[in-house]
Amino acid sequence: xxxRLLRSSDIPLIQxxxxxNLPENYFLKYYxxxxxxxxxxxxxxxxxxxxxxxxxxxxxxxxxxxxKMEEEPADGVQHGHIxxxxxxxxxxRLGIAEKLMRQSQQAMVETFGGHYVxxxxxxxxxxxxHLYRDTLGFKTEKTESKYYADGEDAFCMKLELDFIxxxxxxEEDEGKDKKKKALKEGEEGEGEDVDxxxxxxxxxxxxxxxxxxxxxxxxxxxRGLGVGELIEKDESKH
Ligand code: ACO
Numbered sequence: 001x002x003x004r005l006l007r008s009s010d011i012p013l014i015q016x017x018x019x020x021n022l023p024e025n026y027f028l029k030y031y032x033x034x035x036x037x038x039x040x041x042x043x044x045x046x047x048x049x050x051x052x053x054x055x056x057x058x059x060x061x062x063x064x065x066x067x068k069m070e071e072e073p074a075d076g077v078q079h080g081h082i083x084x085x086x087x088x089x090x091x092x093r094l095g096i097a098e099k100l101m102r103q104s105q106q107a108m109v110e111t112f113g114g115h116y117v118x119x120x121x122x123x124x125x126x127x128x129x130h131l132y133r134d135t136l137g138f139k140t141e142k143t144e145s146k147y148y149a150d151g152e153d154a155f156c157m158k159l160e161l162d163f164i165x166x167x168x169x170x171e172e173d174e175g176k177d178k179k180k181k182a183l184k185e186g187e188e189g190e191g192e193d194v195d196x197x198x199x200x201x202x203x204x205x206x207x208x209x210x211x212x213x214x215x216x217x218x219x220x221x222x223r224g225l226g227v228g229e230l231i232e233k234d235e236s237k238h
Contacts, residue, residue, distance in 0.1 A: 001045055001046070001047060001048065001062075001094070001096065002045070002046040002048045003043055003044075003045050003046075003096075003099050003100060003103055004043065004044060004046065005039065005040070005042070005043055005044075006034075006035055006039075006042035006043060006044050006064065006066075007035075008032065008035050008036075010044050010059070010061060010064075011028060011031045011032060011035065012028070013044075013058060013059070013061040014031060014044060014061060014064040014066070015028060015031060017061060017062075017063070017064055017086055017088060018064075018066075018084055018086060020086075020088065021086035021087070021088070021089075022084065022086055023148075023150070024084065024148070026083075026084070031066065034066050034067070034068050034083065037068065038067065038068050038069055038112075040107045040110075040111040040112075041067040041068060041069070041080065041104050041107050041108060041111075042064070042065060042066050042067050042104065043064065043065050043100050043103045043104055044061050044063065044064045044100075045061065045062050045063035045064070045087070045091070045096045045099070045100060046059045046060060046061055046062070047060040047061075047062050047091070062087060062088045062090070062091040062096065063085075063086065063087035063088065063091060063096045063097065063100055064084075064085070064086065064100070065082065065084070065085045065097075065100040065101060065103075065104050066082075066083045066084040066085070067080055067081065067082050067083060067104045067108070067117075068080065068081055068083055069081070069108070069112050069114065070118070077115050077116070078112060078113055078114055078115055079108075079114050079115055079116045079117060079118060080104070080105070080108035080112070080114045080116075080117040080118070080161075081117065081118050081119065082101070082104070082117060082118075082119035085097060085100065085101065085128070087100075092127075097131055098131065098135055098136065101131070101136055102136075104117075105117055105136075105159070105161060105164060106164055106168075108161060109161050109164045109165050109168065110168065114161055115160070115161060115162070116158055116159060116160045116161055117158070117159050117161060118141075118156065118157065118158045119132065119138070119156075119157050120144065120147060120154040120155070120156055120157075121154060121155050121157060122148060122152050122153075122154060122155075123143065123152065123153045123154065123155055124152065129155065132157050132159075133157070136159060137159055138157040138158060138159045139157065139158055139159070140155045140156070140157050141156045141157065141158045142155075142156050143155055143156070144156050
């Protein structure tokens with residue numbers, strides 16, 4: 001399974017998934033508005049076990065999360081909102097919705113500095129309430145009476161995102177520590193014997209390590225080397 005960012009070309013597919021899975025449906029332009037305004041926040045789950053065979057085949061999208069940042073937050077606090085989430089029946093209880101939600105939540109903090117994420121869910125939607133409350137840690141803020149078109153009430157839920165900010169800070173500090181350690185080790189290593197590979201020929205070879213360690217070779221120098229022979233002879237004398 002591949003969890004990746006929503007692309008504009010995926011929009012008809014997630015609209016189809018939404019129509020299959022939820023009674024709250026939207027115009028195509030509403031999806032486009034999300035994808036163009038907050039491209040970092042919406043994700044899709046793609047079944048890559050059956051990749052498209054031709055360039056004209058669509059990817060098999062089995063889940064999506066459509067999210068946005070609240071444009072004019074009533075409380076003045078920058079926060080995200082989950083507009084819609086669904087997973088195809090064939091692929092439920094595999095942890096896909098949880099992953100989609102966590103990706104989007106992280107992007108809300110990383111990209112937009114969001115402080116919390118909010119959403120509405122039908123009071124009768126047990127599976128989703130379990131996911132939000134028990135798995136992800138959302139709290140119910142209030143119940144909005146007759147929120148849905150058919151008259152059903154909605155739980156208005158909220159999750160503080162400070163824990164993600166904390167995780168990101170820890171990861172950043174860890175990264176900095178690792179970098180410092182590597183730099184320090186590099187500096188310390190500068191004065192040490194660094195192995196620069198095998199010595200070429202006999203030059204630079206440690207005589208104690210070499211196979212000819214204690215062989216003493218007699219080297220002829222000067223005339224003994226025959227330099228005299230190379231001096232031009234004055235043939236005129238002969
Ligand atoms: N019954 C009870 N708890 C459930 C159920 C269920 N049927 N499904 C999921 N959960 C809870 C569990 O706590 C589960 O953890 P566990 O498997 O360790 O017990 C947790 O959610 C994570 O489950 P996932 O496998 O990640 O959830 P899944 O991928 O199956 O998707 C979803 C859950 C999105 C609710 C799916 O059932 C679905 O698409 N339903 C129809 C559409 C829908 O209701 N969407 C949410 C509307 S609200 C909104 O869009 C803001």
